[in-house]
Amino acid sequence: MKSLITLGTIVLLLFFSCKEKPVDTVAAKAEKISPTPVIDASYIATKTAYFTVADTAIVGEGRAILERIISKSQFVMFGERHGSKATSQLITKLIPMLHEAGFNHTAFEVGPYSAKKLVTLTTPPSATVKNLKQFITQYALEEDHQIPIPFFDGLEDAYFLQAIRERNMNIWGLDQEYYSSTLFFMDELLTFVTDTPDYAIIKSEKEQASKIIASWYTKDNVPGAEIKLFEEIQKEPAVQQYLNRFRGNENTKKIIKDLEISWDIYTRWREDSHADRISYMRNNFLTHYNKALQAESNPKVFLKFGNLHASKILTNGCYDLGDLVTQLAKERGGKATIINTWHRFYTNEKGEELDYLEKYASYYKRLRDFMSLAKRDQWTIIDLETIRSDIREGRIRLPVNGDYHKMKSLIDGYDYQLILPIDKRVTPNKN
Incomplete structure (x- = not known):
């Protein structure tokens, strides 16, 4: 019986001690620290x-x-x-x-x-x-x-x-x-050969190529058209014949290269x-x-x-x-x-x-x-x-x-x- 009384006394002392002096837990410490404000x-x-x-x-x-x-x-x-x-x-x-x-x-x-x-x-x-x-x-x-x-x-x-x-x-x-610069480029290329003996022939080739290119743009503008525009344009013999006039020219070969890079990027834009x-x-x-x-x-x-x-x-x-x-x-x-x-x-x-x-x-x-x-x-x-x-x-x-x-x-x-x-x-x- 004496042991039980002693044990009860100890429990009561601990209880009142906790009430008078709270334990300094992690949660209590967190409450004392002002949180960093959130951006608003x-x-x-x-x-x-x-x-x-x-x-x-x-x-x-x-x-x-x-x-x-x-x-x-x-x-x-x-x-x-x-x-x-x-x-x-x-x-x-x-x-x-x-x-x-x-x-x-x-x-x-x-x-x-x-x-x-x-x-x-x-x-x-x-x-x-x-x-x-x-x-x-x-x-x-x-x-x-x-x-x-x-x-x-x-x-x-x-x-x-x-x-x-x-x-x-x-x-x-x-x-x-x-995307819609191709006709402009056909005309630009022609300006590099104005002084050549074949100018009239090359100009005629340009007009034929441009007519074909314009027709493909028209098809591409139809709602719902699923055309790989530049693949179709590049398949055209008249277009290639005209472009081939400029591939070996120092002043124009980079223009052709950049144009073909651009066509390739647009052709594959849905892919990679x-x-x-x-x-x-x-x-x-x-x-x-x-x-x-x-x-x-x-x-x-x-x-x-x-x-x-x-x-x-x-x-x-x-x-x-x-x-x-x-x-x-x-x-x-x-x-x-x-x-x-x-x-x-x-x-x-x-x-x-x-x-x-x-x-x-x-x-x-x-x-x-x-x-x-x-x-x-x-x-x-x-x-x-x-x-x-x-x-x-x-x-x-x-x-x-x-x-x-x-x-x-x-x-x-x-x-x-x-x-x-x-x-x-x-x-x-x-x-």
Whole structure:
């Protein structure tokens, strides 16, 4: 009995001891530590600035960020939304700032020979709008988007191209030649043989080849047509006869080679040509860059491509141009700045205003804390570099739910996020 009383006394003492002095468990310690806040719109707002593009200049607190980007970068990679009027208006204002900071080179999502043609069409610069209008009108096919050189079919595009040429900045074409450029190339090849005795015969062969090519484009434009367009074109004896005229010419054999590379990429686009396309662009960039190094110790390049190509992390199974310029900058002790762009508010061809946060809710719902900061009448610029640094230093953390993946891809893939003000397609520059 005495033993039982003693045991009971001990249990009571332990009970009251625990009540008066709680055990310092791991859970209790965790409660005492303030958790790192999760990234949200209120935090992102502290890394956000705004600006407007006026007739004469970029205005607002965001301008200082753009100036800092340009002054500190060897490469500025602009990941655009294709066909955007607001984007081309912004680029027109950025060109003088870039040139003043030592950027002598621009690179675009066009083919190597198309870039040379753009130089011709912008000589003199004052004739840019007129020459592009005539060129686009001449080679436009049955559908409005079928143009000979992509992303330069708008009036606003012509203005920024003119600004580039007025400053004698170089134009690099890195991509394959465009899907609907073939008829333009047939005519271009003919210009290399105008002084030959067989010119009349070659011109007749060109006209026959072009007629056949145009007929295949017409078949390809039929809804539901499942044609491997360029395989069919290359099977035509008249086309091969004409192309063979130029394969041995030093001035034209590379044009033929680039054209056939482009046809092959388009023919295999549903299969595995994407990696070949990206490698082609990377190699073309390096060719231009290494040539520029012969004249400059630190060539600065402005690149304007679709935003998929701008990311510096793996996208669509490839390390694209954003990765290339990032690595090049690191090797040379410089800096590449990668800019991504989104639309929030957009006016379609019917005049309807769309809110992409609603229209594409399934995509943007996991990025809503960024997209919600957009304004209809101003450009929004979000500093992803600083956010990335805050995450690395433990000042903020990504969510643990499904939003984590898209947020991380955005923050790791780009350095700044631009959200456009209300936008529309470029003004067509053709008759």
